[in-house]
Amino acid sequence: MEKTYDPHAIERRIYAEWESQGRFAPSGQGEPYCIMLPPPNVTGTLHMGHAFQDTLMDTLIRYHRMRGHNTLWQGGTDHAGIATQMVVERQLARDGISRHDLGREAFLDKVWEWREHSGNEIQKQLRRMGTAIDWSRERFTMDEGLSQAVTEVFVRLYDEGLIYRGKRLVNWDPVLHTAVSDLEVLSEEEQGHLWHLRYPLSDGSGHLVVATTRPETMLGDTAVAVHPEDERYRHLIGKTVDLPLTGRQIPVIADDYVDPEFGSGCVKITPAHDFNDYAVGSRHDLPLINIFTVDACINDEAPEAYRGMERYEARRKIIADFEALDLLERIDDHKLMVPRGDRTGAVIEPFLTDQWYVKAGPLAEPAIKAVEDGQIRFVPENWSKTYFEWMRNIQDWCISRQIWWGHRIPAWYDQQGNIYVARDEAEAREKYSLDASVTLRQDADVLDTWFSSALWPFSTLGWPEQTPELKTFYPTSVLVTGFDIIFFWVARMIMMGLKFMDDVPFREVYVTGLIRDAEGQKMSKSKGNVLDPIDLIDGISLEDLLAKRTTGLMQPQMEKRIAQATKKQFPDGIPTFGTDALRFTLAALASSGRDIKFDLGRIEGYRNFCNKLWNAARYVLMNTEGQDTGTQGGEMRLSLADRWILSRLQNTISEVHRQLGEYRFDLAAKSLYEFTWYDYCDWYLELCKPVLTGENVSDEEKCGTRHTLVSVLEQLLCLLHPMMPYITEAIWQQVKTPAGVDGETILQRAYPEADTALTDTAAEQELEWVKTFILGMRRIRAEMDIAPGKPLPVLLQNAQPADRQRYEANAAFIGFLARPESLTWLEDADTPPESAMALVGEMRLLIPLAGLIDKDAELARLAKEIAKLEKNLEQSETRLNNESFVARAPAEVVDKERARVAEMRNALQELQAQHSKIRQI
Structure with a gap:
């Protein structure tokens, strides 16, 4: 392994290998599990909302694939009628040409040409995010198959009287017409x-x-x-x-x-x-x-x-x-x-115009019942109330648009204005018994983009043909979407799915919150607080960021405001964080709340988490490569630390399964982070050292620890993989051999399942005693400003027989990590000297302070800290006592100030207690 973690060095290479080897295609085995990617606009680029939802979907897809499910993440893009037409019209306008100059057919050729050469940017960005989409099945709402499905649905609904043409009020854009x-x-x-x-x-x-x-x-x-x-x-x-x-x-x-x-x-x-x-x-x-x-x-x-x-x-x-x-x-x-x-x-x-409408009431009734009966479950459940409110007050749906790019309405008119709806003109003549003397012209309007999107769960799987994919993957498993399109998209997919597939399009709807900036403000270009996920992944200089955000196309005042906001937020630009740090941040933020604050401090912390994992893997490999790790059936004996970490791992596995099953990505990420950082890296890797380097340690014990080191890391990589795909793949490729596992990629590994036989409550309780002992000594060192490496005399008071047994059994761990100089077990009648104290259960751990610290220097240092803290506390309390500040300042600012005051009071109390203790020495 390279000495330092460099996401640039691994991400593109690994993704290219996955895609070229067809790793994202369904396996054909196991229970089907399918997610439909909400199709992004073909004109679009990746924004934080996309990155957030795509991370959650990819986590689910990778998790279920590793659990043995026949998994499909169906991807594709939406033709985005109005947005795409505007892009192409603007390009033509630069050459002094309008779409009317070209005519409809030639203009549509230009749109297809643009789509071929410029309309795939978001797919490239999705790949950068590590999304395990089956690109071989990518669909486009204007491709031949989906267009056939759109026409079929329109004709059937019209023939049943559920589509009609009428003059009603609509929202009219007087520029787009x-x-x-x-x-x-x-x-x-x-x-x-x-x-x-x-x-x-x-x-x-x-x-x-x-x-x-x-x-x-x-x-x-x-x-x-x-x-x-x-x-x-x-x-x-x-x-x-x-x-x-x-x-x-x-x-x-x-x-x-x-x-x-x-x-x-x-x-x-x-x-x-x-x-x-x-x-x-x-x-x-x-x-x-x-x-x-x-x-x-x-x-x-x-x-x-x-x-x-x-x-x-x-x-x-x-x-x-x-x-x-x-x-x-x-x-x-x-x-x-x-x-x-x-x-x-x-x-x-x-504006009052003639438009095409879907009669929504008859379609809404079964869609309401499907949620009432539990065929579809909203997560969080409260969003079902929003769904019901909209659906029970539903209005007929205007589906026509007066533009050229889109699915042209399959309706023809004769010279008297009579309407003939059919799949094509030939069928219209046959269906309505029209001879060649009747001149027909096709309706010039196209269908609302949401009409084709409503068919997405079944049209992408081949409907109206009864394909094997349709049979296997419909209904899909879960829809991950934002609350703002529950009506515009979610409800319409449910209505169309029930109508044409006689079943719901998905079993669950996981509704995500809205990504906001660190201050809780909605991200917008005009505020200068928009974050581009790719900038967070690759990093970007302040100069390039300013050039990107201030394009010269906006009002000068707005350009200036955006530049000022950018310089304030990113004075040094944005550093490289890598995809895995971004993904883990987004997963950790995915609470069940509506709004989610994205703070760069969080992603920086998770970039450090990636470094921690990388360095831990290097340590494990240094101690296991070329060594006996028990994979050949050799004798092993597990230490207390080995049994403890294996037990903690089983608890973590169970917790992650439970939280992902409930769509609590934040809690799953929290469990994985805490196990990785605290249990495995901070404690277990340290507890391994006296076993691996000890002179009086048997080969069986060393083998047991090496086996535990590498096997726990391998399972941890599998647990983390759905959220952090790149770094886990890169490390796993190095770890698989000493771990004794087969496979070409971590994608082929089974997701860990908890083994109750390895749950060891006694080991967990005993090691918690050891940790408390070590932490007690570390806390006293820190409070008294004693050098970490200085051996300390330890007095133990009020010890029980179990305390003596635990110490003797784990003296190697305590000696290595806490460095006691000597150990004295006090009797009840003994009076200890003035000491710093920590509790280990009911036992008192005492460190005599005489001779360990410079009393006068320490008192002076503490007095200086106390005075500084008292001054800061007085200023904050004065601010909070100011009624004008409390009334006018944002609630978040006031709450933050109150929390700061509480922290300062606690810190001051601790410093004063410490000062008093040292004075008595």
Whole structure:
């Protein structure tokens, strides 16, 4: 083994070997275990959310493969209709070309060309993360097989009356000229205005005041609504108002939707431009007047004076006209939630268009029942409540998009506008008995990307063909996903799986939290706190990081803010941590909570963990290579330390199995870390030394210890492998020979199972006594600032016969690790000199202090530390006693300060006790 651990030297080589040798393909043996990779966008690059979820999925896949399951991790990418089309259109725009210049077919050729040459970046990054995806089965939502599945599902649903075409309100992006899903709409609070407008009553008896944040939509008003119980307006219900600027009269209606306490209690109703108003309009049979074009300009339905104006230009003119007519009551500053398209940043408009819809209610009923009956289990269970809330209030699903890249809707129209749905045009003519004289044109729209994603669990396995893979791996075992797409993806997969496979698509849904930065802030480019997993793996200089984050494409003020945040967080850039340190960090953070704080301090700690494991392996190999490790059937005798570590290993194995079975990756990682660092490295490797180097130790005892050293390490590597694949493979290749195990890769090893015959409670209790003895002496050395190598006289008081027996049996361990100069067993009547004390059970371990320390120097040192601590404590307590600080500071800052005060108080108490003890010498 190399002297130092270098992740760069092993990671790419090992992954290339795994992939070239087909190590990730299903074995064909054992119980099936399958996970579907949530398909990342073909335009995307790996972010921390991907890295987090992919680490957890890969841990499960490797764990179950090592347990003998027939394991498949099905990977692939999503065609990402809107995002991909935008990427290619931007490339064309640099050459002064639009997609319309090329035409549909030529443009789609350009998209496929881009996908071939530039659309595979995220797959490369997934490989860097060590993901054990079966790349030979990689799928793409636009490949031939999946496209066939999409068409098949659409036609079947249409034939059953579960897909229809209708005119309804949708989220409309006026830049992209397409409907978008709720997930593609980002609503953030912005400063705006609330305009209060006067609508005169038609009978001349006065006016009503309505308030609106979008005055331009008043051109499409078809009613004013009041609450039916509002005494101020009950007498006006059924009357009309003159809608200013339009020459139209609209009715005053009564509806419970109106909040009498908000504004004037009168609400303008614009059914064609507001989702709530649409519902009111449906209840009252109000006309729908659409006043916008596809690019949010005023159309010919509005008065001539405003036609062709951009919406905000029209807003300014409308307000000016209201003011000229003395119909503008007032304008208030008002904060409101503004919906913007996540791709374009344009304000989204509710827009009335013809779209294709899935009738969701009939599909939702069995999907709800599947979770109620336990066919699908959510982990944590509380997410099932979110699922039920969405599903029981489900609306029909708009599945059409007005773009070119995607699955084109399999519907054709004749010259009269009649619709013919079929798998292709030939089938449409046969199915609907259309002769050659009927001219057909295919619908220009494509399907929402989520439609093909909803079929992912069975389409990727070959459906509608009844393939062996479909039979073997459907239903899949678990879906690992974020809470934000439970409705958009998870629920729809359940509905489609039950509909077309007559079974749920997965048995469990493990819902992960959201990765945030160390301060709990959401990661975003604008905040300059985004972390690229590959930067953490490979490291990156500050200069390169700044160049990557400030691309010159943003506003100068934002560029400056990002640069400042980057310099503050990474003054020296990001060091190389390697994949295994990143993966173990992510696994250790995977608690059952919703938000997860990612702190670079954690990954640095786990990089040290990798070093610790590497150095431990080098020590083991130095003491076992070319030596008798008991693999040839030679005589062995196990020491107390051997029996202890083997027993601790069985406990760890059982705990890891239990925690991974419950998706508590954090607790499994904690168990593995503590066993590796504390039990194996800190204690067992030290306890081995007096056996391996002792002069009066038998060959059988040395053989037993060498066997335990290497066999425990080999099993530990197997336990760690699912979370830390690279370093464990690299070490295992060196360790397998002295450990006496076969195989070309650790992937072929069975995951360890606990052996109850090796559980030794007595050995654990006895070694805990030894550890307490050693730690007692170490603590006294540290407290009294005594050199670690200085032998110390030890007095033992209140000892029981069992204490004497344990000491005599383990004197070699204690002598080697604690260095007692002499040992005296005191009788009950003996009065010991002034000593430092530690407890070993009920026995007192005493170290006489006279002559061991420079009393005056130690008192001076302690007095200086006490004074410094008292000053810091006073400052923190003053801060916490300041009501303004407690009220204004973030709760996390206040909590951290309180915890710091508690720590300082405890430390001060210990220092004062130590000072008092030394004064009495």
